[in-house]
Amino acid sequence: MQTRLVAYEALNAMQQQQVGAIEVHPEQLPFSGDMYCALNTLLVNPSPGVKGFALLADDIPVAFLLLKRPPALPHWANEHSATLHALQVDRYQQGRGFGKECLRALPAMALEAWPQIKGLELSVDTHNLAAMGLYLGAGWVDSGEAYKGRVGYERRLCWRFNP
Template identity: 85%
Template sequence: MQTRLVAYEALTAVQRQQASAIEVHPEQLPFCGDMYCALNSLLAKPSPGVKGFALLADDIPVAFLLLKRPPCLPHWADAHSATLHAFQVDRRQQGRGFGKACLQILPTAAIETWPQIKALELSVDTDNVAAMGLYLGAGWVDSGEAYKGRVGYERKLKWVFGRGDPSLL
């Protein structure tokens, strides 16, 4: 099966419709939200600081995510980073390695989109054990920073281009 990460605006009309049907398990909704909210934040008020991507498996969307840059960065992010949001793997496709595949392709897509960024960052709820394992297993580094999020305590993770020391950012 061939996978590739594609910018939302490059999807065909059929692929956009398929992407809008991505669903996560109900227990994941507090952590990543749903596709309606993700697409609303991408499309309702377009901004050069927000970019949507779909992971295609044999040309069918199986996952979706948002990347953000200034002026849309959250308070916890470094101004030289892009942040990952609304990362969703369709519940019917979970357990097949698509989350890991997406995270492996993401750094290349991010640097092609915004060559000036020095890192990727994300915030993950400490109770979201599956997501923490996925991110850490894919090479993201826990920055050691935590803060009170909307659901629980959040940990800030980084992916540094060139695999330098994340504390240098």
């Protein structure tokens, strides 16, 4: 199976419709949100600071994520970073390594979108053990900073590009 991470705007109409049908398990919704909210963020009020990406497996979307830069950068992020949001792997495709593949391909896509960035950041709920394991296992580094988020306490994780 071939996978590739592509910009949302590069998808054809059928693939965009398939992205809209991506669903996560109900217990993941408080952490990742749903596709309606993610696509709403991307499409309703377009911003040069928000980009969407879909992971295609044999040209079929199986995962989606958002990246943000100013003016959409969250308050907790470093101004020289892009932030990862709404990473969602379709519930029927989970456990097949697609989340890891998104994270593997993400740095190159982020640099292609914004060559000036110095790294990536994300915020993850400390109780979201699956996500914490995914990010830490992929080489993201816990910054040691925690703050009160929507669901519980959040940890900030960073990915720095090689100099």
